[in-house]
Amino acid sequence: MSLVISHLARRFGATPVLRGIDLEVRQGELVALLGPSGSGKTTLLRIIAGLDWPDAGGLSFDGADWLAKSAAERRIGFVFQHYALFPHMSVRDNIAFGLTVLPRAQRPGKAQIAATVDGLLRFLQIDGLADRYPAELSGGQRQRVALGRAMATGPRVLLLDEPFGALDAQVRRDLRRWLRGVHDSAGTTTIFVTHDQEEAFELADRVVVMNGGVIEQIGRPDEIYDHPATPFVARFLGLTVELPVTMRAGRAQAAGLDLTALPRRALPDGPATLFLRPADIEVLPDTAAPFRVTEAASTGALLRIVAESGTGCRIEAELPRRDARGLSVGQPVGLRIVAGQIFPGGGASAAAPAEPSRTLKEALS
Template structure:
């Protein structure tokens, strides 16, 4: 295992940023630290980098305790959200910087530095831009230069703090696909911070989900999405309907009385135009078109039992609703989950 975090704590004044964090990150993997603002993910990354000191606990790289080491001795490459490129240096000079400032005894020759920089420029697909300055680059190009600069020193660990946060949506999607392919080529142990669930699910080998200074769950993208540890994880990984109800004779009942809290994702609900066993009549309130996905807002039941749920449909279904001029439909829950906090377990219902 490449990185071990042991009993790590960090407090800012009266705020607990990290609460006894224990974590092992696998060598050669791309790991996402995922969570909302204030969850502690950036503080954890900065402590791993040596840019922040923990109040207690240890950070170990490849079995070595590096808690007290300075950042320059940890063998890390760091990529910031806002690039942090030197404006007065060309692309070539930015990438070469970390090699040129090494102590003379460890500094490569000019020829070796040039060869390394040109190799990295080819890797990040910017060979033709070596002489340009940061002001002449797009946001995506700047971030690739920042990544090449971090890789130039051949780090043991690559750390990325919201690396795509300053980019527009299209560039962000393209760049994270590119980074995934690059990582599959070089297999460097990498950790990146993000609050974007889709980004973490698409890009990482493993996800560490954080909330309020603690780790909620660690696992592969598939495992945390399909088997969330608790309601926070379930709710955080994508849009979720949450409502009070109970199961009676195999049906979901929203009438008043003793209720459990149920969770269901919009894509786990289907609609129909005829009533089925267990279905709920619903009134279409609104729809939102999100590319190939359409989200319907549907009110089921009435009065004090009324609930509004979001249902994901495709364009063909939307066209059928329009052709029928349907205002009322039937909602069928394909998969429901209820979390029992006393047992810290999920109950699943297929209706």
């Protein structure tokens, strides 16, 4: 029983917002859609929910064509990005709502609805809140009620659009773990939208990185973190240092940099761009090295160092302050790069939007 999205496209007027989305979500899986604002995440979710229709492409669940079905027939639970509970209804009535508006033939009896709601209140650990009104709840509690409301009709697929967006970091972290537990015990298939990388990585079985209406990469969180497939994903995941290098027999070289810790790469000889995180640079005092420390600023735990070479190369590194004893402005230093991702081409071509480099088949294998 999987959800299969194929070559899905949607434009608003002349603007393409989804440009050929291919994605398969397996039953019981929790997938996070991660991407910057405007990348098409909500649009994709609305199409899956049956609140909007694509201009081209397919959408099926368990082999059935969902584009031929109404939103109600799809049996989906949806928590919207800017979700509002019904303010004049108690928590209990909010959660029961979806059941009370089912067509008469499918609607359970009053006693059964009450039992379902009681079960959900316990399951979601909000049974003490049943008779309160939304205005009497904290933001985190409201989101639990919203999830209860989405789950009441026994949806096969749960769609959550930034459900924790407005909450503070600690509450988000708690709700995230709670949601993972709820998902696992309910056995639903869940698609979760966020633009928070940490949230996506902690919650999801697989992360789908979107940019400008295309999928840039699909993979397990660690896989994406360690091996971003495109320059966009690399930058989005914090590999903000970009260095021109030259490939020779699979090895990256650049004047004054020790790149020997990087694994050999199957790339053609010639110009390439190395993307790395500021924390992936070791800064070592070395009187013979061409770099000099030009700035050093402490953030408390970390020391942020800027090193520049005589040829105009400027690199920002970040190291634990306790490892940085003895580094000071003006000092000559050697730079050793311990991890990074290399993409073919010099600055300009590496910066151009790359084609998604992994096919759906590769990503699922």
